[in-house]
Amino acid sequence: MAPSQMKGILIEKFLKSHHELQICSVPPPLIGTNTLLIRITHTSPTHVDLLYLAGKHQNNRRHMRPPFILGTDFAGTVVSSPAFSPFKPGDNVFGVAQGAFAEYVSVDVGKGYGSVRRVPRGWTNAEACAVGVSGAVSYGALAAAAQLQKGETVLVLGAGGGLGVIACQIALAMGAHVIGVVGDKEKAAVLRRMGVEDVVGYNLPGWEDKVKALMAEKGKEGVDVVYDSVGKVESSLRCLRYGGRVVIVGFAARNGVMEKVGMNRILLKGAGVVGYRFGEHGRRHPEETEAIWDEFMKMAENGNIKAVVYEERYKGVQDIPRALEDLHVRKVIGRAVVTISEDSSAQTVNSSKL
Ligand SMILES: NC(=O)c1ccc[n+]([C@@H]2O[C@H](COP(=O)([O-])OP(=O)(O)OC[C@H]3O[C@@H](n4cnc5c(N)ncnc54)[C@H](OP(=O)(O)O)[C@@H]3O)[C@@H](O)[C@H]2O)c1
Structure with a gap:
């Protein structure tokens, strides 16, 4: 009682x-x-x-x-x-x-x-x-909304945050290559200990070029997927390969003022931009959200998280x-x-x- x-x-x-x-x-x-x-x-x-x-x-x-x-x-x-x-x-x-x-x-x-x-x-x-x-949110965003595939590269913005650290681990468990983007060295160190090999700091202008250079080393023009819980869609599109996907999860950096993005940038990249709202998805499609929870729990119980x-x-x-x-x-x-x-x-x- x-x-x-x-x-x-x-x-x-x-x-x-x-x-x-x-x-x-x-x-x-x-x-x-x-x-x-x-x-x-x-x-x-x-x-x-x-x-x-x-x-x-x-x-x-x-x-x-x-x-x-x-x-x-x-x-x-x-x-x-x-x-x-x-x-x-x-x-x-x-x-x-x-x-x-x-x-x-x-x-x-x-x-x-x-x-x-x-x-x-x-x-x-x-x-x-x-x-x-965070596990169910990030699993739903990566697996269901962005359709991340094994072998693809995902760029995780806000990778040291509550959603971000779990998104990185889920993507690694799915067999993806992860590039984490963070604001300081302490967060970068935690990500590296988690197995994220490539970490980029976004406090310096031009950080998107560092992401592109990492992908160029692999013979690719950009990342396949961006997981954005920070609110940097313009930057996300710059890092994306032609035909890649951006999943918009949140706006931690925007303080309520939303970004305006030129539609031509989406066209030029042939990009797919999808929003993922866990709570609303659950209200409209409870059985799908239940399945997302279950898939995430398998990862947690298998020791991947x-x-x-x-x-x-x-x-x-x-x-x-x-x-x-x-x-x-x-x-x-x-x-x-x-x-x-x-x-x-x-x-x-x-x-x-x-
Ligand atoms: N779509 C959904 O269903 C769903 C569900 C839950 C949460 N969300 C949203 O997702 C976003 C992230 O949530 P979270 O719980 O992961 O947040 P969090 O733990 O605070 O992490 C956010 C990260 O964003 C980065 N960031 C960059 N600029 C920032 C700024 N001006 N203020 C605060 N953080 C900033 C920070 O990393 P650095 O310091 O390294 O830059 C921080 O680690 C929020 O907007 C939240 O509302 C969405």
Whole structure:
């Protein structure tokens, strides 16, 4: 049973920035006939949370209006579940649900798994939390939307971010050649340890020429696919081979101001440009999104995916604003993980820290 009150970060109206966040005492989430109640052990702030609190995300127009509890990615332990659910009390789970910046969250899972999965064997809850929904998002973007094939080269922008580190590992597991693009040396070092041989920094002008030079060494005119979670479509097109594909996943670098791209550039490259929106795809095609989760989970359980947990330690709901600040100033590599409560998997050796 959840207590009558819990700590959480409640958004009563949109804020100017995360510096205005308040920790509140709020009632625990309501439980319906199709919901799991989960005691949160860990939560990971993401770029989406920074947008949600300020009302800058596309979902803020319809699905995500105040009041709501902030936070999306979590790991935790099931407290109660419907009798027909594949999850049982005591199961360690992770996934995505609105309201993860709190001590408890409830998730509507229908009669299946919804957006929650069991923590893979040998993983801690902290590691599962760091992967959160990023695995399913990046798998859907690369495999379903961009149709990445074995032997192709994919350029991953924002490769040291929460989505990016997982996208690189998924692409490697699919047998692709990966070029990671990052903003600093620390992120580049983590990517190299992950097995990404080619890493390019995008802080210097003309970085796109470095990508093209890497491809020229292989006798190719450009990359086959670009995974863009940063918002650099013009640069993506410059790096692309004729007939390549760009999958647009997000706009981390745009601060709400969208890029205007000349249509002639798309024509000249014969490029395919496709957007991938995981949440909306799941609302419209739940069975496809379920299959995407399943395929990603196979990769995780086969040992192809290692969580990248940012080294700084955060404890309690009260530390979430500090983790958001570190994310905001781009210190975080992979995901910052905030410990909310005791984790029954914590004895498992953290073998996947890079
Ligand atoms: N399509 C979907 O379904 C979906 C799902 C989840 C998230 N998203 C979106 O995907 C994007 C990335 O999410 P994420 O969780 O991976 O974010 P993240 O963990 O913050 O990573 C974003 C990366 O972008 C790079 N970046 C470049 N310029 C930046 C700037 N001005 N501000 C912040 N970061 C900047 C940073 O790397 P460097 O410091 O190395 O440049 C950072 O590592 C966001 O726009 C998010 O809304 C989309």
